[in-house]
Amino acid sequence: MSDLLERLRGRGWRLTSQRRVVAEVLDGEHVHLTADEVHARAVQRLPEISRATVYNTLGELVGLGEILEVATDGRAKRYDPNAHQAHQHLVCSGCGAIRDVHPQGDPLAALPAAERFGFVLSGAEITYRGLCPDCTTNAVP
Amino acid sequence: MSDLLERLRGRGWRLTSQRRVVAEVLDGEHVHLTADEVHARAVQRLPEISRATVYNTLGELVGLGEILEVATDGRAKRYDPNAHQAHQHLVCSGCGAIRDVHPQGDPLAALPAAERFGFVLSGAEITYRGLCPDCTTNAVP
């Protein structure tokens, strides 16, 4: 985390308290917060931080490749600090919980040339859907 | 398409001109329109159709499994009439063009048990990213 702040300073960023707090909020594993969730948690530590600054900072971090934008549903985008290790997402259809997962093999290999329509492929995003242990236990009959 | 309208009547739907027009607009292959795009095309045929009715009808069709909701970006949801054949999506990072594609094999097979966190999997959505032939040709240097 402090290495992130170091990298940002190396890139000419001013290290403001607002940016520090956003970076702190985004620390951890399996973290996939919406912008408003980031704002809510940032306000705990820095009451006067504005929504605009949270959006600005998230957008800048995405541009620098330090965090990822994840769109697992049609709702708000989620922000993912796990940007330096390729991974996919497993989402619970019951409660919305999101886990980072690492499928085997190259996902692009499954798409035959005849199905590529002349596109030059650059990657693939996979959202696995299912029910988490909690939601499986408390499932509707 | 008229078979869709038959199925809907079989399910107790009133066949209104509005619903007929929405169904017509959603006919075809590689069709992935936003709600507002559906509305814009519906208005060509039925000028007084409202946005609310388009949203209502799309939601009902999704609930019945007759169309799919696709969220390939963080923008508006897209509606896909190709609901009766499993498929994935190939999206151009340049112009946003979307094609239906059919990868080989079972996408769930790539996720080892150790990476499933006790979830009961039900499916996977894959978005392949790349540049379409047009965008490859006119690429920035």
Added chain:
DNA sequence: TGTTGACTTAGACAAAGTCCAAGTTAGGAT
């Protein structure tokens, strides 16, 4: 300790989607 351009802020604005009360109508009943 000053200076200054980068940064932050509040609030207006926009896009996407939901909800409601009032008006209209498809389709079964007569």
Added chain:
DNA sequence: ATCCTAACTTGGACTTTGTCTAAGTCAACA
């Protein structure tokens, strides 16, 4: 063929998510 009514549609208010701007603040360098 006409009537009746629950189902449907409508316009507009409202919500959520995100963008933009003008004015004020401050981190970093001198």
